[in-house]
Amino acid sequence: MKSIPRVLALAAGLLAASAAFSQSYPSMPVTMVVPFAAGSGTDAVARVVAKKLGERLKQPVLVDNRAGANAQIAAQAVAKAKPDGYTLFMTTNTSHSANPSLILNLKYDPIKDFTPVARVGELPFALVVNKDDPARTLREWIDNTKAQPGKLSYATPNSTSLVASETIKRIARLDVLSVPYKSSPQALTDLIGGTVQMYVVDVGSGMGMIQSGSVRVLGVTTKEPLKSMPNVVPIVKEVPGFDLTSWNGIFGPAGMPKPIVDKINAELQQALADKEVQKSLAQLGFEIWPTKTPEEFAKYVGDQLAHWNTLVKQAGIRAQ
Structure with missing residues (x-):
């Protein structure tokens, strides 16, 4: 029985130390790791945030x-x-929802190896083609593609592009080739150059090309039209059964002290409420959609993991 007071004293000491540590945090620069290249939509969002x-x-x-x-x-x-708390990870459904179903022998666990901090929002994707493509609507593009079986290709630099494209391919019964890329900017360059004929691009990295007219948008992955592109029809209108959301959020390594997690979450909520931040993200086509607590985000991540497992299976994609 004498050990109980010691245990309680130790626990109290640890809590006090953790609270003191969180009060002094951060005392040096923080690194926010982004899993995609400079110029990608996630990179652009990360820099604003x-x-x-x-x-x-x-x-x-x-x-x-x-x-x-x-x-x-x-x-x-x-x-x-x-x-x-000095290493954060701004990532997307690619690493934490899709990869476990797409990659055999994945060398990290999206749940056990990370501490959820907060969901930031949704980075919509858009189906784009070369500006000289004869199709003016997604239905026209589907019909034209069916008339050229095996002759057209699409770019896939990330899991959202891959799963979205393969889902459209399966539902519309298209015979098109997937061409993998390392980054979105490279994929866009090849789309404009005619190397590939279609790309489901994140609006953040594609907005400049869309606005300049270098590529033409035929559909968006959201269920409702985007505020930034109100006249573009959602893909689901032409491809019934299409249901894909690309989320964006912040994690840390597993085991981060809760006071620090809560502090980052609270400051992030304030950052996302800033009018200039909202304006900058809106220009990227980004939809701010934060979770209120780390626990809420953790549940969302678990739900999305199961959802994307279903999406990958429905698309007929085999893990490699």
């Missing part, structure tokens, strides 16, 4: 692009980082 979050934390939040292997390189690096 990191700047404002750094202002609120009173320490710089530095964006570190670690692109490659469908977000695996960045995910593994963050999973192995020290869980002290």
